[in-house]
Amino acid sequence: MTTEVMKTQKSVFSSVLFRPMKPLHLLLSLSLLSSAAFAADYSRVIFADDFSGEGFGKAWGHYKSSSVVKDGVLVGITAPTSDHSAVDHIRLEGERDLEVTVKFRFVSDKAKSFNVWFDDKNYKGSHAGHICQATISPTGVQVADAKTGGFDLANGLYDRKKANQLTEEEKKMLATKAKRFPVKISLEEWHTLVVQTEGDEIRVSIDGQAVGSFKSPGINHDTKSLVSLTTNAIDVHYDDFSLKGVAKP
Numbered sequence: 001m002t003t004e005v006m007k008t009q010k011s012v013f014s015s016v017l018f019r020p021m022k023p024l025h026l027l028l029s030l031s032l033l034s035s036a037a038f039a040a041d042y043s044r045v046i047f048a049d050d051f052s053g054e055g056f057g058k059a060w061g062h063y064k065s066s067s068v069v070k071d072g073v074l075v076g077i078t079a080p081t082s083d084h085s086a087v088d089h090i091r092l093e094g095e096r097d098l099e100v101t102v103k104f105r106f107v108s109d110k111a112k113s114f115n116v117w118f119d120d121k122n123y124k125g126s127h128a129g130h131i132c133q134a135t136i137s138p139t140g141v142q143v144a145d146a147k148t149g150g151f152d153l154a155n156g157l158y159d160r161k162k163a164n165q166l167t168e169e170e171k172k173m174l175a176t177k178a179k180r181f182p183v184k185i186s187l188e189e190w191h192t193l194v195v196q197t198e199g200d201e202i203r204v205s206i207d208g209q210a211v212g213s214f215k216s217p218g219i220n221h222d223t224k225s226l227v228s229l230t231t232n233a234i235d236v237h238y239d240d241f242s243l244k245g246v247a248k249p
Helices: 003-017 023-038 157-162 168-175
Strands: 044-049 060-063 068-070 073-076 086-095 098-106 111-119 130-137 140-145 178-182 191-198 201-206 209-215 224-233 236-245
Touching: 044 086, 073 086, 073 224, 086 111, 086 236, 098 111, 098 224, 111 191, 130 191, 130 201, 140 201, 140 209, 157 168, 178 209, 224 236
Parallel strands: none
Antiparallel strands: 044 236, 060 086, 068 073, 073 236, 086 224, 098 191, 098 236, 111 130, 111 224, 130 140, 140 178, 191 201, 201 209
């Protein structure tokens, strides 16, 4: 091989190996690195229940719930005469970043949906202390900022919405406080749901696959102190519930 050919090959090799990244590629790479570097470590177990005991454990609280623990699962039930969906909840010391994992199945087409709520009952600026939520149905997942959205009491949005007195501008604003992702969840089969809050972001995955995420200021609430499963109607079963916080120094 001649000296000139070797120089040419070396020049080509160097230009390919050390070619500067295009700005877009560089930004994407930095974004991925940043996400990996700052992803929360939800390794601290706050509470877990596999519903293998007799009935609900003492840690569980309830609001207008007819749910029962039967045959090793939590059977979510809203009584036909109830004016509110069944709420089964766990209280904790207030924390910002949390992870809820729960197995679930829609037993029949009578199952409409269920919610994973993050609340702070000491916060009076939103109805019932609602902060943020994920709603799971057989056809979609919706995530929402309740604190600065439809449950906002501080600015009167909840009351005006309930009275059907929202302005067009307020309706448009509220539409930015939630995001919906279409999914197709098979009935009668068990699925694993993970809902995480980190800063101003809420993320949802089902069966190990990311469904979507949403950022909004109200999610960045420092003292989420109640997490609940809210069963809208009937025929939703739950198992292997766990609530985790981020690792502490």
